[in-house]
Amino acid sequence: MKKIKFNDNWTFHQGGGSSLEALMGGEKITKEVTLPHDASIERERNPQEPGGSGNGFFREETIHYTKDFTLDNSCADKNIWLEFEGVYQNAFVYINNSYAGKCPYGYSNFFIDAAKYMRFDRKNTIKVVVKNGVPSGRWYTGGGIYRDVNLMIGDRMHLVPEGAHLAAVDVEDGQAVVRVESTIEYTGTGVRDITICTALLDESGAVVAEDNMPVTVEEHSKGTYRQKIYVENPRLWDVDTPYLYSYRISVKEADKILDEEEGTFGIRKLQLDRKYGLRINGKVVKLRGGCIHHDNGVTGTAEFAHGAWFRVKKLKEAGYNAIRSSHYPMSRRLLEACDKLGMLVMDEFADVWTSTKVDYDYGTHMAEWWEHDVTNLVNKDYNHPCVIMYSIGNEIPETGNKFDVQWGKKLADKFRSLDDSRYVTNSLNLMLSIMDRLGDLMALATEGSADVKEGADLGENNEINSMMSNMGDMMEKLTASEAAGQATREAFAQVDIAGYNYAACRYISDGDTYPNRIIVGSETYPKDLDVNWELVEKYPHLIGDFSWTAWDYLGEAGIGKITYEGNQSFGFYAPYPEKAAYCGDMNLIGDRRPISYWREIIWGLRKAPYIAVQLPGHHGETPNMTNWSMTDAVRSWNWKGYEGKPVTVEVYTDAQEVELYINGRPVEKKKVGETKKYMAFFETIYEPGTIEAVALSDGKEVGRDVIISAQEEVRIAAAADMTRIPADESDICYVDISMVDALGNLNPGADKAVTVSIDGPGVILGFGSGAPASSENYFDKTAKAYEGRLRAAVRGNGQKGTVTVTLNADGCGETKVQIEAV
Template structure:
């Protein structure tokens, strides 16, 4: 039988020096994968790679592991499976070069047999490097899991069966293509037995097919199975089936493989937009970066599922992987939870955006890395769009357009069941011409991103005819034209290209009311993907509040850590913009209250580009009583009333300054502030903010993944500082200390966008009353304890 053995424990890790600087194993750190080497290196004001990567540093690193190879493996096929090594991985087995892989986000395989010493202790060494190669925090090292595959010489290829389900007349057809390899020296006749199981484990159908395979040959076995009245997969009903395949020889099992899949249909046209199972769907999309906050770029199943679940709870039904293929763990979570996916290949092709980025490896590797993504994604019903690039600089010339066509054709040759897009930034594609226009305005010193962060500049640049002209050929190679910050082109380009279908592949959060109106109105616009759904490390200060008359640099100085532009912060806490968006989407009936920072009352922040206002959902302010404060109320209503301690203080119309928002100035008094929303004079919703008391306890709550196989993964523990009434003390930032018994503290931190605290420390300061800990349980009774000055110690059993 092919065994997939997790190979994540007991690796030796160290920075990689020259051969004259190499240290003995005794000086190396023992780590468990996944592991982020860049996170381990810490941050600094000087000598780092700057704001784009959150002031972390480049480097080169080495991982080494010893393992026993039994004598009987000499008659087996042994392969290492790497889910992702960032970047330029070099793999050595027993000191011999065994293979390499340039891209940091795609799965790859290293055959081990030629280099193994059977019956002895063997070593595998992985070297990787990251040098100023990313526009965001990429992390580095063995950031995704590793598996050792051991199986018979006659076996199913490591990528497993390819499953193509379809539905017609209420019945399901499943076409299965399975490659069976004969690595033995004789011809073998085997039987491939394939079964389909429903979610409750019942066998729906089984097919057995014989195949004679010559020595050294790979046989592609095609099978068709039928399922009566299958349960369909969609975002509200993510029904999954399981396929199990066995290779049998005279009824003896040689190998087996499995895959999960879902029955669903996809249709696309400019009159109806996107339809899933014949029902129209608009994409309420979130762009997400690869890091997981306090875990850095290290990818854990439970953390990825938690991200998907929290994004869906916030109203999103789609995510875009920005700007690289999603992890296997997040794809599987999207399948289970019911989240649609736009999976993206690259942030650059031949033109570089950084000193040593993937562009130098693109020409030699683009086909294999594109194939790796599509082959891996094929069975996932959540994946509906493949994006072949993000803001590609050469997409505005004919040679770049040719490359777009080559990429799109490569994807279609592997998967004709999904649609191909690319996230085009028209201003970047036409940058030479547009920068001449910008120079004439005297604003070129701001930098291109800073210019595009203002509505007026974006509207001026994106709407120009030069943009439409330069993206013409690239857009023609796609099934869906993705536009970054280019919503002005929807109607302009539809007039000249009525068959063209669009998606807002990246958009400003501050414009979601107007953007969603366009999405709702125009059937040929599939949806909107905000930048970003979840905050991320690097691009520091991108979403910081913008105050009139104050210079707001695109890159905030050290110790700024995050982009500060997510609907959800890096530990999973929803921000006011998230609730505003939920109301715009029509998913929330109750109003939402947020209070603008009184410290900026004379010069309030204005939502612009990637930033929202500085408002917080708090009624705790360190100001004198009766000080005027500005209250924002988000509501799908005509007007709202603000009631403070039982007395109405103000009424305001919704939409005077911004759609779905009312503003009013009222005096600050501790107590209870209520917002009551009205439509046509009738009350339609109410919500409250209460002044909280002093911290009385720390409450711990562990995220519980629904998938039972994730039970042994890390535990995400939410830490909340509460008052005596059980309310979160948003104004109480306590310094907490964390102890873990029979386990390892993998990460600890809060959602603060500016900090010098390390996620690898055992203490941190809560932010607005919250923090998050990640724990790897040991083999016994794992427990976490959290202490803070003035409150009782809190403990939680994690076993």
């Protein structure tokens, strides 16, 4: 099948594009765009936005896109589809003014059978209307056609879109059995004899196994045909050696190829049991996991291959071996990056089932659309070895209701019927599962107790994250209760792996109570890894931990923020201009925050200690923390104005002791773990120069770390992470920007305003910092550095040539970066 990217020459409009709007002077904003495109990230943020802090004060609205194109007469007797990989949300598709189809789910890919609407050798017009209700999500959703669109043209005899499924059904020493299922559709008349030719190729392009299957096809029919091919001495895919084979499936009639599909596939063996837990290729694997949302910071939700690769690469470098898409089907670009780099995936279906969490989310459509969306999710994922489990939901209240929990069985059965080669989980918040009886349980549990914060709103309609924060220790008591365990037995019995959100208190007891249950910490507080990981390593039935979150994200503004202004309000979301959750190991532009290094040490992947420094401006004050925050320390020894004043230093290490030095003088030696595991805290006086930590075990040095104070006079250092970008606008690169002194030392305190400009065949798609609170827009051309850092995303504009990015800041001179658009 011919598959063509259909991303260029779209026109973007405000409004729904109705005839009534046109009469009333609609379409206030009209611009030419190349997809992927996030309409929300281009709009000014507004403190009065109805989505508020949940959506990061970004704009949600109804919009539409149009595109004119022609098809020649050679396509007239073909099958034609349009695939939309992601439109947020409620997408209505019209072709030549005729309604052609829709998809309510903003994270699902979907197909439009377009052949009957097409004209040949004259103009066709496609219109996509995006009806984005407000609010439609609990986080930053973005808006518009934010993933690729594909035009697919096939013979009357063709493989259906995503109709080739490969699975390694048996992997033993020296051999792998690969099952290939190909779905062939014939929309013509008469009986025809074809051959399905399947070949598996290694990385050099050599055929390592193949099979040819004769098939008689009747008119107007569709059938799935199974082949088994045997691969001798296969190279196996895993997180350390992510080896990918290529496959080629051809539909032939005599010597003529009628249709063909190519792709990649990995051979690996999954096993799950109580004795070993999760095994991949016979090796026990503990999931060092993190949850991620779908936005990409400065470019919003627009999904590009390089952006996806960049995220996965950074997470791998930080020690992660697994990510959970929370809470939506993962994009193709991310799956491809995970395949290539060796990152395991829990791909999640939805945040809601039949009840909504905000007024216009997927819960308004799920009961009618779930089979369509689950089918497309599985077909998209099937050939990606990185995907090891599907999650049927996140924190679904219905899981505690004996009738509504049957949706879990429907979903699990559907996933298994479509794909029996992977596991199914459900990410439950046990407290939410007993929400309908929460009042009675609270009354019993709070007799004589002061665990719940006075005045806390615990009503049924309260936002779940805020409620969890307000409940304090009471949440753990309710989660650990027998009532919660009994209420969720049926939900957990429906799946292969029980996903526990914020329920580490049950890990040990449930391992005994339910001897056939295998558990994954599907969502955990970031500060709890030191305790949780000991349990993961100790108990085989506990296969991993997924922290909230691995990467900071837009929306749910302020859930990880630390404040000092008196008592924190019970509604802990932060006001404008906050825009990010600020609870990720990586900030919005992908820079590692200190907690990331603490996590890496706990996982046993880093031996060197790591120094971070608490903000001296709040020394001695009591911080207001949420469940998703641990420290506001940053890696800096530049604290202008605090010379001679007290400062708290944190050192992370798995050694027994740490000795701290300032400018070569010993300050103090501390035991590690007295206050928190893998951490030592020092009270000292700030003095510019160097601060150094030496880690000691059995009195011997096992590692050291040092921070050097940068000079106040800084310059702009900048470099592109790719020397080339596609001229056709199909991908991006990033330009990293740092404020450094003459010796190249980063000055995190240099918050200078930097202006970006571009010359040549390119555009700045997004520009900004990792700051969680800022009134700046990512389309602005001036932004202040945050912790000394900024990032620009650069895209081609359709022409080839040299792109020059120029950066200026007061007193810093001018810095240029060149990139070739090819």
